[in-house]
Amino acid sequence: MNIGILGGGQLGLMMINEGRRLPFKFYVMDEREAPGCGIADKCFAPSDYKEIVDSSDVVTFEFEHVSEEALQYAQDEGKLLPSINSVELKRERYKEKEYYRDHGLPTPRFVVVRGGEDALRTLKDEFNNYGVIKQSRGGYDGKGQYFVKGDPSVASQVKDMNCTFVVEEFVDFDFEASVIGVRSRRGEFSAYPPTFNLNLKGILVYNYGPYGDPRMQEIVRKLADSLNYVGTIGVEFFVKGSSILINEFAPRVHNTGHYTLDGAMFSQFDQHVNAITGGDLLPTELTSPSGMLNLLGIEKVPITRTGKVYWYNKKEAKKRRKMGHVNVVGKDLEDVKGKIDILMKQIYDKGLDL
Amino acid sequence: MNIGILGGGQLGLMMINEGRRLPFKFYVMDEREAPGCGIADKCFAPSDYKEIVDSSDVVTFEFEHVSEEALQYAQDEGKLLPSINSVELKRERYKEKEYYRDHGLPTPRFVVVRGGEDALRTLKDEFNNYGVIKQSRGGYDGKGQYFVKGDPSVASQVKDMNCTFVVEEFVDFDFEASVIGVRSRRGEFSAYPPTFNLNLKGILVYNYGPYGDPRMQEIVRKLADSLNYVGTIGVEFFVKGSSILINEFAPRVHNTGHYTLDGAMFSQFDQHVNAITGGDLLPTELTSPSGMLNLLGIEKVPITRTGKVYWYNKKEAKKRRKMGHVNVVGKDLEDVKGKIDILMKQIYDKGLDL
Structure with a gap:
């Protein structure tokens, strides 16, 4: 089966890497130097969007802000998963917010x-x-x-x-959290446990889990069901006391789900590929408490034994740019958090310039 | 860094997949339809062995019975890891056996x-x-x-x-076992715990661990040290009561180490790539009890939620041919073994024709 991915950033890169254990072909639409194009079976220029859609059995995207005409063409051909309704909500923030309100989903x-x-x-x-x-x-x-x-x-x-x-x-939250869920073509839903997320200046620095109220998983299910969503979905929350509010959702694999590459038998990327190709859902249980630290603006692959480094092969390091991440697992959350603290010191010893 | 792999079977395939999280280029020497060639950065015909060696910073092999001239050339160029001394022992079984005897390593x-x-x-x-x-x-x-x-x-x-x-x-053993070890360029050694292996008609059907006497790890260390070995090594044992005897070793990643893809933070493939490229050893602890079932002669990708399927994309299914494997993890060995039993029934319902 041929899977077309619109966008070839790190999310597409990891989707392909994880998908390689099964006999799929991966086509990527992006510039040739994009990380995902480096390992795709074929790379298509954005102007060739019709060709990638025509050669794929199913088309997905690793980022919702890709070419609207490519998304629309894939949708018109009946190949886009998740379907374009979720992308449309992300094009206008007010539509997303109104959607929450209209569907009884809690939001500020x-x-x-x-x-x-x-x-x-x-x-x-x-x-x-x-x-x-x-x-x-x-x-x-x-x-x-x-x-x-x-x-x-x-x-x-x-x-x-x-x-x-x-x-x-303005929600003066206790902490930010997120849930990575997945929904199959037949409408089954499952979700990884919530994680604690540390965002600074609007960008994720690290996260770990399981952490937080499992009611978040039910909110994600409600959102995914209402959208008739297929694939992996990431939803970010503000948590204050017993109150849980959706901040926003991402109709795709999500940075706060990278820890599932090592914390679970099946990663969020496995789940996405499996769901859009028509598979029954795979387990979303964690094998151990785990977490992730982003490598923001880091120029060189860090050497560490504390975690497992994933490097995205981006052309150039820039301030705030996600150059890779490090996953950690531990026997409990304290152990995971301790490892993240060690990595913070090792990697951002000279400060975290955001 | 460019890594040349002689042989493009499933071991090369998985080595590349696992290695992709870091910025390596992978070159493979094999026929174009070999699984590893399908995802390599470049595929070299066996006749072009000088070219793959010349374009690589380090050369390894996924199978010891590849072209002797390619191995020798890589060795002569100072690029072969593990070095050719271990391959030479595998060319003649009597040399391997004499080596054990001469180095005080227990063998039948x-x-x-x-x-x-x-x-x-x-x-x-x-x-x-x-x-x-x-x-x-x-x-x-x-x-x-x-x-x-x-x-x-x-x-x-x-x-x-x-x-x-x-x-x-003839050793009338209680069970067969193996240990996957790894040794760095600086001579550090580490090993995963031993596993129980079920071989039928000389071919591995499944294995799981940790299981068996940790003294096996020390024997592997002694062997690897004596060879000045670099990379991942697999050693098979016969266990009878308190007696442990080496059956044979493999100077490479090994079928009984595939479970480390899911049972450990770092797999045997991670370890091999890391060791030959000069890294300090990565942890070899398991994150959970785990195991593996081979897909022998199976024609179609099995659908299962009990384990995680890895499919090798081989051209044609044949009796005894390893077409893929399924990994399982569990909360304890009983759980792992139960999942393997379920898979045995699901996959070999019509019998295991070896």
Whole structure:
């Protein structure tokens, strides 16, 4: 069976590596130097999107912000999984937020507005200046988000912008968490346990699990069922006391699921490939407590015995760029956390410049 | 770093797959349809052995019975790891046996003879017709071995053969076991725990561990140290009561080590790639009890949730051919063994034709 992957970043790279234990062919659409293209059975230029779709039995994506025409063509050909409805929610943040509200899925209170002035007025009137202004389009990894907690400097940045914004309450969470779920073509659902995630400046530094309230898994099931989703899905939460709120979801394998490469018999990548090719779900139990540390802007493959290094073979290191990650497993969470702390010191000894 | 692998069977295939998490290039010498060639960065025909050696920083092999001139050339260029001394022992069984004896490594009692008549006479005089006659050259997976326990039919097969034989005592073992060890360039050694192996008609059906006497690990260390070995090594044992005897060793990753793909943080393939490229040893602890079942002569990828299937993409299924394997993990050995039993029934429901 031929699997087409739109996008050839690290998520596509790992999907192929994990998928290699079974007789699939992997086609990737991206620039030739993309990590995933380096190991694909064939690499297609973005302009050849029709060809990759036509040569694949099923088409998926490793990143939702790839060429809209490629996604649409794959959808029209009946080959796209997960299907385009989930991507559409990610193109406009307000649609995602409204979807949560309309489906009874818990999410921070929000208001949708047009233009910077309206955003600032809403922030003041509705949220007492204690909130977040987010551009509706194009934001990920913390881009396009303006945190306002009575900080007047944000006003000048936002004021003259003429786009749609989501103005949201600021959740003073205890911690961030996520759940990686998977849903089969026949509608079966399963999820790995939640993890604790440390994000700094909007980017994931490390995560570990199992950690947190299993009710999160039920929320992910509800979301995936409502979308008639097929494949691996990642959902991020804010947790405060007993309150659980969805921050956002990703219609794909997710950075906070990389630990499953070593913490579980079947990784999130295994699950995704299996689900989109029509398999019955594979177990999502962890074999041990485990975690992951991102290698952000790191230039050289680190040498360590504390964890297992995955390097993405990106052309060039840049500030904030995910160059690889390190997985750890341990006999309990304390052991896992201890190893992550050792790695933090080994790898970011000179500081974490984000 | 460019790694050349002589031979592109399933061992080369898995070595590449596991090695992909780090920035190595993998070159394979084999026929184009070999499993390993399908995913190599470059495939070299056996006649181009000088080219693969010249383009690689380090050269290894996935099978010791590959082209002698390729091995020799890689050795002469100072690139072969493990080095050729271990392969030479495998070319002549009598050299391997003498090596054990000369280095104080326990192995069944044996006599080296020339010609079939001498072999039969020695069998009678020295072993009271209760032994094994093995051709010195070319035997693996049970080929070239004649088990004689007072069975006269073997005499006619062996009588007129004009080669060197090793005549060995027949060990009526309790079970067969093996240890996968690894030794670094700096001479550090580490080993996974021993496993219980079920061989039928000279071919491995399944194995699981940890199982058996840890003294086996020390014997492997002694062997690896004496050879100044670098890389992963597999050693098979006969265990009878408290007696441990080496049956044979393999200077490479080994079928009884496939379970480490899921039972340990670092697999035997990780270890091999790491060791030959000069890394400090990686941990060899298991993350859980685990095991493996070979897919012998199986024509289609089995569908199962009991274990994790690895399929080798071989061109054609044949009796006894290793088409893939299934790994299992469990909370204890009983759990692992139970899963193997389920798989035996699922996969060999129509019998195990060897």
